[in-house]
């Protein structure tokens with residue numbers, strides 16, 4: 014049994030093909046170990062919540078990244094107890110496991126290891142408690158980020174981390190990736206908002222990390238768990254910190270003739286000692302994409318748009334707002350607009366929020382690269398990105414969290430063209446090298462996953478990674494959770510042949 | 520070869536030089552809970568730290584890192600203690616980018632010195648820690664120390680973006696980097712923060728920064744009781760104009776204000792023991808600070824406060840320092856300090872039932888951070904007679920009852936400071952935390968020889 018299932022040890026083999034083999038093996042329901050295993054899974058979660066027919070598995074082959082891998086089976090538990098029993102079973106049989114939230118991850122984190130079981134949290138999506146006295150909310154991992162935020166608004170609170178994917182992504186995925194978002198500039202990323210969680214370990218044992226008390230004794234396990242990309246354990250219950258809604262909010266939009274002047278404005282704002290709640294940039298190509306699908310009234314010749322949001326007391330927002338406007342005007346914009354009413358602010362944000370989706374109007378696919386540069390080096394780094402675009406003849410659109418230097422160059426391509434995928438992967442790696450050479454990071458919020466594991470040596474020595482592996486081995490001594498991610502091992506999951514139908518690959 | 524039969528390898532000794540190796544007669548200065556190390560080094564260079572740990576690992580010698588020595592009492596009695604590694608000379612600013620709002624420093628720099636340096640570029644690390652003129656960044660990270668504005672600005676863990684440590688095998692490793700957003704690999708900075716030097720010796724840290732606030736001021740308000748002050752603190756913290764830090768100090772401790780401060784904050788109507796003072800700190804832009812102060816003051820007046828005072832920047836900063844240091848001052852003679860942590864909403868309940876748990880002990884000094892769920896209880900030297908037989912078991916009994924109470928409220932109690940007689944009878948951390956097995960494996964995996972600060976941490980680590 015174990016030998017049949019544990020394919021992930023075999024390096025340099027076509028994982029994809031092997032996954033198919035396993036899948037057929039299971040679906041044939043041949044008498045034997047695999048069938049017995051599936052029966053046991055069904056006994057735990059119920060017959061209708063175990064998928065193993067290839068056609069049922071197809072949607073679980075993807076996440077938002079360019080990697081793919083078919084799980085051996087998908088289970089949809091409804092409680093910690095079911096998760097615990099599924100994990101214990103897989104542990105006993107030597108089957109690797111990966112958790113799946115909404116599958117919006119952009120680094121391949123939720124892609125199943127070959128032959129592995131994917132645990133989907135789509136049925137564990139209840140908001141269990143909003144505790145206004147402690148300013149916390151406790152949720153199941155499948156709760157959608159925006160649903161939580163909207164829910165707590167009723168009580169005068171907010172959940173601050175707001176990934177651009179917040180309409181779709183889950184809290185479990187947010188914790189695994191330590192997700193960020195526009196408003197993380199002022200409030201920090203997921204890790205600054207997670208207080209506690211209930212975690213199921215690889216062997217099926219359950220442990221509580223952190224709690225409602227703001228600090229807990231011993232090592233900060235919930236801190237190191239956050240951002241561990243599903244390799245330490247499965248979070249089955251999560252307690253997060255809530256922040257009160259601000260008294261005043263004001264949004265500024267600056268339209269600039271080019272990216273350089275918009276970058277100057279970013280430096281000017283931060284240089285004035287202002288840390289806005291959000292500071293986002295959209296470049297000309299992204300603007301064109303947005304204009305293709307909705308009319309936002311941007312000037313025809315807009316080279317870059319900055320969106321800045323201030324939050325706080327009325328006095329702060331007014332006073333800092335004057336300085337923000339001044340900083341914007343100093344940098345040569347063609348237009349500056351402001352909005353205070355929620356609906357007006359929404360309109361200014363529409364371009365930013367719709368940008369990624371709108372890229373589909375420019376090309377069938379895009380590859381979104383997540384890298385970080387020191388914010389004072391944005392101008393240089395974006396110039397280098399433009400040079401890469403030229404060198405590879407790949408159009409690159411930039412929509413990103415400018416305030417904290419978190420770039421998201423989107424490399425546009427058509428996966429049906431032979432060699433296109435390979436080329437954009439190569440160009441993407443160059444973009445990341447540019448970030449790192451500027452003193453930045455390999456990933457700011459999307460994680461390493463499968464996508465960047467081979468690039469880890471660009472930032473970490475073998476010793477650095479050894480220390481990290483040792484910590485993982487402390488949570489998961491048998492490395493059964495989401496194996497094959499984060500650390501370089503020479504394997505990749507890019508499918509040898511891509512499906513012909515058009516559509517975005519994110 | 521020293522009298523204690525131990526000397527560093529020749530190359531290390533040469534590099535450390537004569538002033539990098541503490542003479543035998545001064546080793547007593549490095550004692551912890553009465554345990555004196557066999558050697559003490561004051562390295563100036565990173566490679567000296569790496570070599571010391573490498574050598575200690577090979578020889579199986581227990582190494583205890585030390586910054587400014589402000590919190591060396593924290594932790595259980597050392598299981599072994601061979602080499603003290605005093606990092607206070609390893610204290611440079613390696614990189615400061617005001618425009619990027621980041622700074623990288625060596626572990627031995629004091630918080631005060633760092634803030635001074637950052638202020639020159641208009642930035643600040645929005646953290647306080649007890650005894651900041653002596654407390655080093657390495658020590659603050661190791662202990663996770665924090666101050667009165669923690670509920671608003673967070674803890675050291677929230678501002679750390681990169682870290683380098685020398686692990687138990689004598690290898691330097693890093694996690695994170697120099698940019699404010701980074702999820703490359705595991706966030707080991709979280710693990711090292713608060714790990715009491717048991718997983719690695721922190722040598723370098725990078726922080727994200729904030730702009731210096733235009734203003735920092737304070738409010739003080741007298742209340743008839745701690746309970747009423749806490750109640751007012753809770754409702755004040757729910758207002759949009761809430762101050763960034765609200766603490767409640769008992770009347771007796773308040774009387775310990777140094778003269779230069781008490782002149783500023785009190786007149787005839789100063790509180791007496793049994794009463795309490797609410798202290799609130801406000802920082803930010805001038806107009807916002809003014810609004811927070813004036814609306815905060817009005818709010819407090821309407822909520823039973825007997826005397827409300829606004830402190831200017833100088834007074835506010837002084838008071839902030841005093842409250843932060845409360846219970847940690849070296850010469851105050853606080854010899855028993857308990858930290859009680861509960862979910863914030865449980866603070867007042869904890870305070871109301873604590874007296875019963877602490878029966879048999881004199882009334883403690885109290886400083887509470889209701890918004891964070893933190894209470895420090897402090898007993899002065901001489902308030903309990905340590906010459907009496909059985910005094911330690913009386914204290915340990917009270918601590919045990921306080922722990923049971925805290926547990927029932929979802930919290931815990933740490934004995935931050937105590938006479939040795941007490942420490943010998945109780946685990947200062949309060950026994951096995953949740954996840955203890957994972958913690959032990961982390962310790963074994965990162966410090967296989969068990970040489971880093973052995974025996975002092977939670978769960979027998």
Ligand SMILES: Cc1cc2nc3c(=O)[nH]c(=O)nc-3n(C[C@H](O)[C@H](O)[C@H](O)COP(=O)(O)OP(=O)(O)OC[C@H]3O[C@@H](n4cnc5c(N)ncnc54)[C@H](O)[C@@H]3O)c2cc1C
Pocket residue numbers: 076077111112113114115116117118119121122123124134154175176177178181182183184185186187188189190191192193194195242243244246247248249369458459495519
């Ligand atoms: C259009 C778009 C915009 C985006 N914008 C942002 C952004 O602004 N900021 C940002 O940070 N990210 C962004 N992302 C990336 C992505 O949305 C986030 O990484 C998100 O947190 C993933 O959540 P998910 O539920 O989809 O997780 P999945 O993709 O399903 O899984 C991600 C990882 O989480 C693990 N996981 C899931 N649930 C659990 C659990 N309960 N316990 C343990 N591990 C678990 C998985 O194993 C996997 O490793 C964007 C993605 C898209 C497609």
